[in-house]
Amino acid sequence: MLKWLFSPPLTVGTPAPDFTLPDNMGETVSLSALRGKYVVLIFYPCDNSPTCIKQMCEFRDRWGFMTELGAEVFGVNPMSQKSHESFRDDYDLPFRLLVDKSQKAALDYKAKGWIVRRTVYLIGPDGKIAFSRRGRPSPIEMLECIPGALDQSADALSAHPA
DSSP states (O other): OOHHHHOOOOOTTSBOOOOEEEBTTSOEEEGGGGTTSEEEEEEOSOTTOHHHHHHHHHHHHTHHHHHHTTEEEEEEESSOHHHHHHHHHHTTOOSEEEEOTTOHHHHHTTOOSSSOOOEEEEEOTTSBEEEEEESOOOHHHHHTTSTTHHHHHHHHHHHSOO
8 A cells, every 4th residue: 555655666677667748848858869868857746845945046057167067957747838847947956847747757757656756867968867866966976877977076066156
């Protein structure tokens, strides 16, 4: 009965399930179209809750570091396009928020539950999971999985402090 609460996220090395979802602007995003790039998926329960605000702002504050490493970042939850756009505007989030209304992507990524399970994934250019963690891992912890990121981290962190 509580299996959803205790199940682990997809494991590193697993092929990332493809998805096609609308974003906060109504444009369609497909994982398959992003092949060859690093993709960050942040499954989060809702827009405008204190913990979600904090988590999304951590990624916002490291935006320069992520773009220098070539990572595409997306927040994902079932809230509406209008809610996402407002949330994005209120907190100056530079990345897109995907509308997973049916929670199919959340199910495929083992983030579906009574509420969306806070889970962060890094998908490698090869389409495989390179990092997966429940909760609120720091963007830097996740990006350390990108080869060469540690070599660039001192310069990038000083250029883009949190």
